[in-house]
Amino acid sequence: MNVPFMAGLKERELTMLSDELILQNPLRILAQKNEDILPKGGFGAVLARAGVGKTALLVQLALNSLLRGKKILHISLNDPVNKVNLWYKEVFYHLTKPHDAKTSSELWESILPHRFIMTFKVDSFSVPKLEERLTDLKEQNIFSPDAVFIDGLPIDQSQKESLSNLKTFAKNQSLHTWFTIKTHRHEKPGPDDMPVQLQNIADLFDVAIQLEPEGKEIHLKVLMGESANSDHPKLLLDPRTMLIT
């Protein structure tokens, strides 16, 4: 047995596991024609009330991108780096639980360099600042993300301008960008069933997924996007593991 062959075998094992994880991922249903749910430069939103599982879903979307070999930048405006890292670890652990522990931990090690976590204080975060940081990272050849996941940015109509700026930036850099948006129980959705937060800025977003607790289950409703009106199987979020089933 020669060594290069073995090295190849190891790699194959890892690719097999990541392929399997991608295939198992029910999020695949949301992406129809192209592999990605979002087009390049597109905006996606995960909407839910507090505590329903926005971050969990966002991390799953991010892990899905990571497994597809994308580089992702996770921006959190609430949690410190360690906590975000813990989210990833936890979700990854649940995803790979049925698989060989050693291969999973190697896969984890291999995707880790493709993830970058940045945390800001809500009030110190601004689009120009993000652009500055990203250019910094790119220029020094430290990190250049394919997708950005922003957790905890308060989004409403008042931010139309800065969001448009971000959109232009994302288009130029061909970044996929996902946001989490917190909705509130007392707010009535607008005329087209769109949550208030998205009104007037809906045109910026390409996909919007809402998490809605119904009884003991959490439903995934696609409000916007290619698969919004198609009848794909019902997607649920398991409240125990926060994974999509």
Added chain:
Amino acid sequence: MQKYTQKVRNIGISAHIDSGKTTLTERILFFTKRIHTIHDVKGKDGVGATMDSMELEKERGITIASAATYCEWLEHEINIIDTPGHVDFTIEVERSLRVLDGAILVLCAVGGVQSQSITVDQQMRRYKIPFVAFVNKCDRSGANPFRITDQIKEKLGHNAVAMQMPIGLEVDFKGVVDLVTMKALYFDGDYGEFVRTEEIPDHLLVEAERRREELIDAASMFSDELTEAILEEQEISEDMIIAAVRKGTLAREMIPVFMGSAYKNKGIQPLLDAVVNLIPCPSDVQNEAIEIDNGERTVVLSSDPDAPLVALAFKLEDGQYGQLTYLRVYQGSLCKGDTIINVRNRKKIRVGRLARMHADQMEDIETIPAGYIGALFGIECSSGDTFVSRGINLSMTSMFVPEPVISLAITPKDNKSQLNMSKALGRFSKEDPTFKTYVDDETLETIIEGMGELHLEIYVERMHREYHAEVTTGKPRVAYREAITCRSEFNYIHKKQTGGAGQFGRVAGYMEPVANTDFVFENKVVGGRIPTQFIAACEKGFKSCMAKGPKMEFPITGIKVVLNDGASHAVDSSEMAFQAAARGAFLESYKKAKPVILEPIMKVAVETPTEFLGAAMGLLNQRRGIIVGSQEEGPQCVVEAKVPLAEMFGFSTVLRSATQGKAQFTMEFSNYKKLPQAIAENLQK
């Protein structure tokens, strides 16, 4: 000396580097009249702080060894352990924490919860030590104690509650509002020694009312009496609040936050009151020991001074009075003239002189009762040893000691230095369990091992200063390890039957990687194919190969050997023969098991002003580091990364020059990871 442990507090002062621990301790000693003038850490008078008695500490402005001292406040005795802040010396911090009942966590009002504060918090969690927080440096520009209070909640996950509120901030910092008594406190006199109590200034009254309500709300969780008083709208007494806060603090479910500026002598006296009021006394804390005879069962110790003695040596010092052993008595009393037993080696020791230490001066005493910290003269022991009275056999739980990650070869310059060096090394390795030393068999060099570059550097300096040992040092070396990555079989015959006494042994089985341990041996030989008396020899043979890996002569880790077959010869088999067979088998199958080199990876946190964030990340990136993330908080940000230790040599200099000296970093061992092929090849050369 009092015997009532209710009036004793054993506290530690822990914090991040440069948060002002030593300055705070200095002020506490001054206000409790233990010292009569204040010397600053890097003071112009050249005296240095009283707690930093080691010459080197004064020069560098950092605290290396923790000194124990005691003082009195409101008729309570307070024993203070000044703990070092640098991460290379965490063993000192851990050891001090072991003997404490409570602590003050000092945080900088600008820097807030920094990486080292998090480490210290984890350590306090491990030893379940209740603490109060002190937000220091409220006079610095950018100070915001309430932001720090929020950080304690967010970053450390504690229920932090402000007990005070600042009157003015930065240059206008004048004093504090006590939210329990609802009075404003000002600190007058040259050293702030006169506390002036006044009414709260009008413009702060509304905020103070609101914050007091928050405080009472949080405290009411721990006291039914207080809750009732709130519900029935009765008057809430100060004692009620303090009792409730104390209960919460003792249970570690609430962290009271105090504020002030040690350098400007503000807010120290109320903090001392808090130590007396809120921090547990020795009898509030349950201490456990291990019963050695009884299957290591844990027993709870009583704080009765008349019970049999149990004491722990937590620190040794070689000072001007000979070997000095710092002890904490957990049960019974240690009296002059007693005969005590060192549990580790069962040696009987007669207690000669007992003393209470005050950094480098001391005071002779007759007895150290339970709950107290004191020092013992003229006995030989290592730190971490337990002393007991005759007739009992208890040991305090062993303390967690991390493995060294870095080593350095040292050579004495002349014969005299050689002698002094060995003296010094013997002392240091006794004092500090993370510092190890040995002589390399091949190069005959003396190797010292420790937790980081600075750690070893300090010891080399101490050797020079305290022992006059001139040594030259080699390049620091990383503690690499070897490990196998897959299972491999062996079947080896050792045979020498060519004349004279023959040797014969055959061993067969397999080895495989195993996690979290160095070496496991399993015997599955059946039917006496290897006679039982030779099994131990086989194990010894395998084990002897672990110290030096065949690949690159680094220690091997994580191997499980399973022996399942073999053969022996009625005459020629011997222990020697089987040992040799095991060694041969190890070498044979080790090569097949795809050995790799592992290197220590450090968790590095760089704190820097945001304008240098890019530069700091660039530096980490150049060093094969994986940047986990960056965290921005106002003008400061923290980059967290995992970087191989081998790449971190000299990092502090590079970082300083790249950031105009404004960034600092801390690192600690994280895990071992496979060395990339290209670098392993380089290393082989």
